Amino acid sequence: MSDPLLRLVGLHTHFQTKGSGLFGKKKVIKAVNGVSFDIAPGEVLSLVGESGCGKSTVGRTLTHLEKATSGQAFFEGNDFLALTPSEFRPLRRDIQMIFQDPFASLNPRLKIEQTLAEPLFIHGLCKTWDEARVQIAATLELVGLDPKVMARHPHEFSGGQRQRIGIARVMILKPKLVIADEAVSALDVSIQAQVLNLIKKLQRDSGVSMLFISHDLGVVRHISDRVAVMFEGQIVEIGDKTQIFEAPQHEYTRKLLGSIPRISLGREVA
Numbered sequence: 112m113s114d115p116l117l118r119l120v121g122l123h124t125h126f127q128t129k130g131s132g133l134f135g136k137k138k139v140i141k142a143v144n145g146v147s148f149d150i151a152p153g154e155v156l157s158l159v160g161e162s163g164c165g166k167s168t169v170g171r172t173l174t175h176l177e178k179a180t181s182g183q184a185f186f187e188g189n190d191f192l193a194l195t196p197s198e199f200r201p202l203r204r205d206i207q208m209i210f211q212d213p214f215a216s217l218n219p220r221l222k223i224e225q226t227l228a229e230p231l232f233i234h235g236l237c238k239t240w241d242e243a244r245v246q247i248a249a250t251l252e253l254v255g256l257d258p259k260v261m262a263r264h265p266h267e268f269s270g271g272q273r274q275r276i277g278i279a280r281v282m283i284l285k286p287k288l289v290i291a292d293e294a295v296s297a298l299d300v301s302i303q304a305q306v307l308n309l310i311k312k313l314q315r316d317s318g319v320s321m322l323f324i325s326h327d328l329g330v331v332r333h334i335s336d337r338v339a340v341m342f343e344g345q346i347v348e349i350g351d352k353t354q355i356f357e358a359p360q361h362e363y364t365r366k367l368l369g370s371i372p373r374i375s376l377g378r379e380v381a
């Protein structure tokens with residue numbers, strides 16, 4: 112096997128919370144409590160588990176939105192968890208995140224072309240607007256939108272189209288690792304399948320690695336190479352998709368699989 116693109120070793124992310132009442136005791140929430148896994152180049156690893164088990168916190172820690180309490184995360188062999196914001200900046204292009212709510216992650220005042228040009232200019236990938244527009248048009252086509260939409264504002268789009276724009280903003284940077292956190296969960300079921308297919312196609316065509324965070328096992332079954340099952344801040348089982356779905360070893364995985372409604376997105380999508 113090739114060297115992993117991402118290697119997580121014993122990641123802990125804990126939160127201190129104030130107790131209730133005047134003399135309430137401080138509590139520590141061990142949202143991520145010793146998580147280790149690898150993601151190979153071009154691989155899709157899904158992170159599944161019930162609400163509150165720490166999935167998003169793993170993704171947010173990897174993108175420096177939360178501070179790790181301890182542990183290491185190597186990207187192409189270099190530990191990046193302890194980097195300062197300015198040291199981490201060059202890696203921001205390589206490690207990108209797609210969020211659940213496309214509207215919240217798009218600035219309503221900016222035209223789509225401004226939204227998509229911003230990361231290009233920030234990362235020095237374009238010098239002029241003409242250069243930027245060429246890349247923006249190509250990326251919009253890639254996500255199934257007419258390049259003409261670059262002159263519009265976010266409120267003019269449906270939820271599915273807005274998520275396509277969110278995906279365009281990530282893919283325009285040609286990242287090496289995409290962390291997708293419930294990327295299709297907020298969309299209507301009919302739209303979910305389309306956007307999921309798009310993500311899968313872009314992933315395959317570009318060879319980008321992906322950490323696909325989702326509570327929806329139907330979606331996970333469709334997109335993953337491997338699956339990690341998380342419970343109370345820890346990974347209880349990790350393995351190839353077929354092994355997890357067909358021959359789960361851990362009791363919690365079996366419970367989780369048993370609790371999914373029998374609507375499999377996997378059958379609906381091409």
Ligand SMILES: Nc1ncnc2c1ncn2[C@@H]1O[C@H](COP(=O)(O)OP(=O)(O)OP(=O)(O)O)[C@@H](O)[C@H]1O
Pocket residue numbers: 126127128140141142160161162163164165166167168169326
């Ligand atoms: N900034 C924070 N401060 C305090 N507690 C937090 C913070 N972020 C997350 N938590 C807590 O950490 C735990 C894990 O949260 P997280 O959002 O990672 O779960 P999740 O698996 O993504 O859940 P969901 O499926 O609902 O999105 C929860 O108990 C949550 O309340």
Ligand SMILES: [Mg+2]
Pocket residue numbers: 166167168293
């Ligand atoms: Mg979450």
